[in-house]
Amino acid sequence: MKKVLVLYGGWKWHYPKEIAEFTVKHLLEGFEVEVSEDLTILESNRLHEFDLIIPIWTQDELTHFQEISLVEAIENGLSLASWHGITAAFDNNHLFKMVLGGQFIAHPGNYIEYDVHFSQEDSLTKGIPDFKMFSEQYYMHTDPNNEVIATTVVDGDRFTWLKGGTMPVAWKRQWGKGRVFYHTLGHNHHEMEIEEVRELTRRGILWAASAE
Numbered sequence: 001m002k003k004v005l006v007l008y009g010g011w012k013w014h015y016p017k018e019i020a021e022f023t024v025k026h027l028l029e030g031f032e033v034e035v036s037e038d039l040t041i042l043e044s045n046r047l048h049e050f051d052l053i054i055p056i057w058t059q060d061e062l063t064h065f066q067e068i069s070l071v072e073a074i075e076n077g078l079s080l081a082s083w084h085g086i087t088a089a090f091d092n093n094h095l096f097k098m099v100l101g102g103q104f105i106a107h108p109g110n111y112i113e114y115d116v117h118f119s120q121e122d123s124l125t126k127g128i129p130d131f132k133m134f135s136e137q138y139y140m141h142t143d144p145n146n147e148v149i150a151t152t153v154v155d156g157d158r159f160t161w162l163k164g165g166t167m168p169v170a171w172k173r174q175w176g177k178g179r180v181f182y183h184t185l186g187h188n189h190h191e192m193e194i195e196e197v198r199e200l201t202r203r204g205i206l207w208a209a210s211a212e
Contacts, residue, residue, distance in 0.1 A: 002051040002209050003032040007041065011058040014085040018189040020056050026192075027202050031209070042066040047073035052209045058085030067093045074099055075176030079208040083201060084186045087140060099175045100182060101143040102168070107136035109157035116169050116185070116196070118150045124172060124203050125149045131196045138184040139167060146171035150183065150200065170200060172207065179211040 006028075008020035017037075024033055034050075043065045047053070053070075062070070067090070074080060080099070088104035090096050097103050114137045118125040137155060139162070150170035156162035170183035181204035185197045192198060 001030070001032045003034070003049060004028055004052045004054060004205075004209070005041070005047075005050045006033060006035045006054045006056065007037070007039070008035070008056040009037045009039070010060050010089055011085065014056075014058045015188045016056045016058070016085075019186065019192060022189045022192050023054060023056065023201075026198070027205055039066055042070050045069075047078055048076075050078060051211075052079045052081060052205070054205070055080070055082050055086055055089070057089045059089055059091075062090050062093045062096060067096050071095050071099055071175075074178035074180070077177040077211065079179040079181075079211045081181040081201075081205045081208040083183045083204075084138075086182065087138070087184070098143070099180060101146045101171060101173050101180060102140045102182065103142075104138055104140055106139045108139060108159055108162070109137065109155055111135060112137055112155055112157070114152050114155060116150055116152055118196075118200075119148070122147070122149045124207050125170070125200065128196055128199055128203075131194075133185065133191075133194075133197075135185070135187050135191055137167075138169075140184070142168050142171070143173070146173050170204070172204070177211070179208045181205070181208045 008016040118128045148168045154165040
């Protein structure tokens with residue numbers, strides 16, 4: 001049985017506890033799960049025990065040793081699946097952001113309605129229908145090496161010169177022996193309940209956990 005570490009905390013208005021509870025209850029059936037809200041587990045020499053880490057975190061900072069331990073564990077085969085606020089976490093930990101593949105910059109217009117388009121060429125998203133999301137539309141700086149599997153068209157709000165650009169919503173990537181999956185959705189646990197968001201997250205977790 002694959003073992004998963006769900007690590008949650010940080011800014012409370014991304015509802016880390018509630019999303020962690022939703023994730024464990026609805027998305028991790030068939031896994032052995034450990035839940036922690038203590039970042040020091042990253043420096044405990046225990047990461048080799050897990051097949052997958054799901055960090056549900058926003059803001060804060062990793063110590064140098066925590067960052068190096070996590071990155072090296074991923075290089076050696078620990079996979080990572082996460083969403084939404086993790087691109088707005090650990091902003092000074094540039095090596096971790098290289099692994100993740102993106103950095104949150106802003107969500108112009110705050111809450112808006114926007115379209116999410118899923119690639120039908122990738123097995124991870126094939127069959128998930130496009131849908132309209134009312135939430136924060138993330139504007140990010142991303143790694144061109146990401147395999148983008150879902151996109152949105154930027155609204156830009158008052159930054160009218162950004163309007164019409166294509167922005168990734170979800171991607172997957174390889175870092176050493178570990179797999180990395182990320183999407184921008186799921187601001188709160190209610191958004192995680194949306195069928196398309198839930199299915200994308202479920203598939204991303206399964207894809208990441210299947211790394212050998």
